Amino acid sequence: MEAVVKAAQIDPRRRDSKLTPGAKAGVLLVEKALRDRHLLDARWVDGYYGTTTVTAFAKYQKSLGFRGIDANGLPGKASLAKLGAGRFKVTRAIGPGGRVKFGKAVVNVRTRTMLNEAKRLLGRKLVLDQGSYNPGGDPTSAGTHDGGGVVDVSVKGMSAATRVSVVRALRRVGFAAWVRSPRQGDWPWHIHAVAISDTTLSAQAQHQAGDYYLGQNGLSGRGKDDGPKVTIRTWEEYRRL
16 A cells, blocks of 8 residues: 555656556556456556546545545545455555644644654654645645645744754655745745645645655745755655664
């Protein structure tokens, strides 16, 4: 599951047809199962989890009764297990957990655990300006906070060097994170962070996670990544270190 979810974030953002390393076998299993349910044309069974596969999986999720962010085309544990019944077993499962509070903001259990680990690494408190599951909230967020796994961290009182150190810690534990400045858009200084492979990410947040893997800054212009260089890992990969 980890490899398939990673591919579902990265592949739709590629400008080429390269496969996400380590994901082909799992993606093929998913695509063949979707094909056999007449949700995906056979020509798209290629190990590449592009937009067509995302759309097909979203249709499958809706057929199971999932709605809204739970039918976002990213394989959740429940939908993936149902798709694989009698065909394959789900291993390396990812679960965001239920909604909880981090300070005054709403996040999920996985995101809160990641933030707490980043706090531990930094040795300082983190305060959120905005949490997750905020559909139609701040219009400058362009829908990234509509689902789970996305937070804006306050930089009040932080020096430029401290901002970078916070981004570095967030990246280490599995966030795609960047310092955002007013010159980039209609927003104040803050740190924007997307929990990679959170299966409740909005479509916009999925794109940001994919762009991060591809060395971009997560903005609509898809510019070069402007954050500190850190080996990209998911939360699950970080925990296995």
